[in-house]
Amino acid sequence: xxxxxxxxxxxxxxxxxxxxxxxxxxxxxxxxxxxxxxxxxxxxxxxxxxxxxxxxxxxxxxxxxxxxxxxxxxxxxxxxxxxxxxxxxxxxxxxxxxxxxxxxxxxxxxxxxxxxxxxxxxxxxxxxxxxxxxxxxxxxxxxxxxxxxxxxxxxxxxxxxxxxxxxxxxxxxxxxxxxxxxxxxxxxxxxxxxxxxxxxxxxxxxxxxxxxxxxxxxxxxxxxxxxxxxxxxxxxxxxxxxxxxxxxxxxxxxxxxxxxxxxxxxxxxxxxxxxxxxxxxxxxxxxxxxxxxxxxxxxxxxxxxxxxxxxxxxxxxxxxxxxxxxxxxxxxxxxxxxxxxxxxxxxxxxx
Amino acid sequence: xxxxxxxxxxxxxxxxxxxxxxxxxxxxxxxxxxxxxxxxxxxxxxxxxxxxxxxxxxxxxxxxxxxxxxxxxxxxxxxxxxxxxxxxxxxxxxxxxxxxxxxxxxxxxxxxxxxxxxxxxxxxxxxxxxxxxxxxxxxxxxxxxxxxxxxxxxxxxxxxxxxxxxxxxxxxxxxxxxxxxxxxxxxxxxxxxxxxxxxxxxxxxxxxxxxxxxxxxxxxxxxxxxxxxxxxxxxxxxxxxxxxxxxxxxxxxxxxxxxxxxxxxxxxxxxxxxxxxxxxxxxxxxxxxxxxxxxxxxxxxxxxxxxxxxxxxxxxxxxxxxxxxxxxxxxxxxxxxxxxxxxxxxxxxxxxxxxxxxxxxxxxxxxxxxxxxxxxxxxxxxxxxxxxxxxxxxxxxxxxxxxxxxxxxxxxxxxxxxxxxxxxxxxxxxxxxxxxxxxxxxxx
Numbered sequence: 001x002x003x004x005x006x007x008x009x010x011x012x013x014x015x016x017x018x019x020x021x022x023x024x025x026x027x028x029x030x031x032x033x034x035x036x037x038x039x040x041x042x043x044x045x046x047x048x049x050x051x052x053x054x055x056x057x058x059x060x061x062x063x064x065x066x067x068x069x070x071x072x073x074x075x076x077x078x079x080x081x082x083x084x085x086x087x088x089x090x091x092x093x094x095x096x097x098x099x100x101x102x103x104x105x106x107x108x109x110x111x112x113x114x115x116x117x118x119x120x121x122x123x124x125x126x127x128x129x130x131x132x133x134x135x136x137x138x139x140x141x142x143x144x145x146x147x148x149x150x151x152x153x154x155x156x157x158x159x160x161x162x163x164x165x166x167x168x169x170x171x172x173x174x175x176x177x178x179x180x181x182x183x184x185x186x187x188x189x190x191x192x193x194x195x196x197x198x199x200x201x202x203x204x205x206x207x208x209x210x211x212x213x214x215x216x217x218x219x220x221x222x223x224x225x226x227x228x229x230x231x232x233x234x235x236x237x238x239x240x241x242x243x244x245x246x247x248x249x250x251x252x253x254x255x256x257x258x259x260x261x262x263x264x265x266x267x268x269x270x271x272x273x274x275x276x277x278x279x280x281x282x283x284x285x286x287x288x289x290x291x292x293x294x295x296x297x298x299x300x301x302x303x304x305x306x307x308x309x310x311x312x313x314x315x316x317x318x319x320x321x322x323x324x325x326x327x328x329x330x331x332x333x334x335x336x337x338x339x340x341x342x343x344x345x346x347x348x349x350x351x
Numbered sequence: 352x353x354x355x356x357x358x359x360x361x362x363x364x365x366x367x368x369x370x371x372x373x374x375x376x377x378x379x380x381x382x383x384x385x386x387x388x389x390x391x392x393x394x395x396x397x398x399x400x401x402x403x404x405x406x407x408x409x410x411x412x413x414x415x416x417x418x419x420x421x422x423x424x425x426x427x428x429x430x431x432x433x434x435x436x437x438x439x440x441x442x443x444x445x446x447x448x449x450x451x452x453x454x455x456x457x458x459x460x461x462x463x464x465x466x467x468x469x470x471x472x473x474x475x476x477x478x479x480x481x482x483x484x485x486x487x488x489x490x491x492x493x494x495x496x497x498x499x500x501x502x503x504x505x506x507x508x509x510x511x512x513x514x515x516x517x518x519x520x521x522x523x524x525x526x527x528x529x530x531x532x533x534x535x536x537x538x539x540x541x542x543x544x545x546x547x548x549x550x551x552x553x554x555x556x557x558x559x560x561x562x563x564x565x566x567x568x569x570x571x572x573x574x575x576x577x578x579x580x581x582x583x584x585x586x587x588x589x590x591x592x593x594x595x596x597x598x599x600x601x602x603x604x605x606x607x608x609x610x611x612x613x614x615x616x617x618x619x620x621x622x623x624x625x626x627x628x629x630x631x632x633x634x635x636x637x638x639x640x641x642x643x644x645x646x647x648x649x650x651x652x653x654x655x656x657x658x659x660x661x662x663x664x665x666x667x668x669x670x671x672x673x674x675x676x677x678x679x680x681x682x683x684x685x686x687x688x689x690x691x692x693x694x695x696x697x698x699x700x701x702x703x704x705x706x707x708x709x710x711x712x713x714x715x716x717x718x719x720x721x722x723x724x725x726x727x728x729x730x731x732x733x734x735x736x737x738x739x740x741x742x743x744x745x746x747x748x749x750x751x752x753x754x755x756x757x758x759x760x761x762x763x764x765x766x767x768x769x770x771x772x773x774x775x776x777x778x779x780x781x782x783x784x785x786x787x788x789x790x791x792x793x794x795x
Contacts, residue, residue: 199619
């Protein structure tokens with residue numbers, strides 16, 4: 001069976017060699033510049049790739065044919081993943097160790113940016129309030145979302161309408177939402193509150209939490225609704241026959257039955273609150289003063305981590321420092337996600 | 352077999368890495384080969400000798416520029432495509448993206464020293480152009496004359512001339528804090544007869560209006576009353592963010608005076624639109640904005656402005672010390688030519704913009720105040736005449752806040768002005784805090 005057809009082998013080799021040659025040529029054109037066919041380098045590259053894979057496919061082997069097909073099918077995804085995720089990640093880590101300005105860099109500075117960011121009091125403040133924001137929201141969004149879900153699975157009239165209504169804010173973009181609420185706080189609620197809530201740091205922080213809950217609770221509600229409707233009717237019926245009232249049913253039946261949904265929602269709110277950016281930017285853009293934090297006056301009272309990174313890079317034009325902060329941001333989020341995956345997996349085994 | 356597979360994968364990834372590495376810009380270290388590459392990039396892309404692309408930072412004049420582009424196409428056959436950005440878009444960030452993607456426009460907007468510093472070595476020198484001798488507003492740095500000025504703007508305390516006249520206040524006397532105190536008190540006493548809500552429209556909202564306080568008001572501390580090329584206080588700031596305590600304390604006292612007579616309900620969280628609309632409706636005698644509000648008053652707010660009688664306006668100096676009698680004028684931003692772009696065509700287009708036909712559109716339609724001596728057009732903008740008068744009298748200072756540390760106003764000083772207005776800081780503490788945030792901004 002292992003006999004090899006020499007003509008097929010020759011054809012395959014021809015394709016492989018042509019493919020590599022075309023690839024090499026197009027890359028050379030791109031790097032060196034010039035050449036009469038310079039503007040066709042993209043097409044040459046594509047033909048090179050096709051020829052290479054055609055050669056691979058035609059390669060006369062029985063034992064490896066399956067693997068070759070697998071690779072060919074996987075390649076587009078792997079390539080895209082590499083180009084859009086892996087390479088930018090590596091480049092980002094590299095840039096965080098240089099004095100990159102967004103246009104070019106002149107020297108490698110090692111871990112200086114990382115050291116600098118921990119000496120920046122305003123950054124520590126941003127870290128602190130981001131953690132606070134996450135804790136508040138993990139609790140509040142889930143409470144509100146769960147309460148709404150209970151309402152929306154009860155036998156009230158017009159439940160379908162309410163479900164849609166509560167979910168609607170989630171469909172509005174965060175920037176638009178931020179500006180709408182900024183108007184509300186600065187022009188409408190100001191009649192009640194005297195001074196706009198957005199002018200003092202604590203009240204502005206509370207305002208961001210309120211807007212965030214308004215935006216996100218409907219989404220979490222929808223997940224809880226899905227969880228609650230999967231609680232089997234016979235279990236609930238049995239509980240009712242045993243004389244359990246609504247509160248006991250909720251505590252002893254419904255909540256344990258949707259434990260996995262609660263885990264999912266907790267982590268969803270955790271990661272999304274941690275990444276809070278658009279509402280923060282549109283509503284306060286991080287303003288708000290802190291009179292004395294670690295001996296300093298701070299002017300970024302409500303600036304959360306993502307916005308701090310953005311402002312460091314864009315508005316203060318320190319791309320490398322911003323990139324270093326972004327790497328830290330990535331590490332924190334990656335840890336959270338790993339924990340989440342661990343916990344969800346163990347729960348699945350239990351069920 | 353497994354090993355073979357992973358080897359192949361590694362090879363493919365390396366190849367793709369190489370492919371991507373080839374296209375991305377490299378450090379200044381190997382300039383020569385990179386320049387060759389980006390030049391080649393351009394020859395490979397769409398632009399031909401007969402088209403140029405301009406990134407404009409003033410979205411409000413988009414229509415006028417497109418009209419100019421059409422005129423130029425008719426006259427010379429060269430295609431000029433206008434790409435307008437504005438309304439809070441981060442233009443420099445977008446330009447950096449264009450640069451990374453090898454998609455740089457031939458002419459792009461730069462806002463000041465820090466912007467030009469970013470593009471050092473990448474802007475073409477235009478000192479040989481005829482227009483360069485015709486203006487003193489061009490941007491000049493180590494690379495030569497790199498910035499083409501297209502308009503002049505002025506920062507002063509804008510006032511409603513009709514109201515001042517009715518109140519018997521002569522704006523030409525407003526050159527000392529004492530004179531201001533007297534004038535404010537006089538007008539404040541006649542608020543009801545004059546139909547005023549407040550004497551001064553002073554707004555400090557830090558989220559969207561930080562630039563008014565943090566850049567323009569603060570810019571008066573840096574430049575008011577000084578000669579055009581005097582950079583004493585700007586240099587101090589650049590030297591670790593130092594402030595001159597005496598001068599800044601006087602400045603702080605003047606700001607306190609503005610706060611005292613400001614529209615209290617709007618001072619903390621009012622918006623730019625409300626500020627301009629209220630001034631255009633004749634509800635404030637003064638407003639802490641510069642000449643650019645003229646365009647808004649005669650377009651968006653033209654009904655309110657007409658209802659208030661299309662009153663005459665003028666500009667008074669921010670006289671926080673005795674004898675300050677200048678307003679700040681400068682080009683707010685410049686157009687630079689990308690060195691590896693279509694340089695000759697771009698230069699020709701900019702030169703053409705200074706001709707009579709083009710100046711007419713720029714001044715009469717875009718409302719620009721021509722920085723070119725040879726141009727004889729005066730815009731219909733309410734503030735145009737004031738600026739021309741100050742320029743003719745030699746009573747202008749330069750402005751250097753464009754060269755302040757990036758993000759100084761947005762991330763630091765804007766909030767401090769707001770805290771001062773809220774009363775969270777008194778004058779001494781305001782000065783101290785301002786010293787601290789400037790030191791932080793320049794130190795970090």
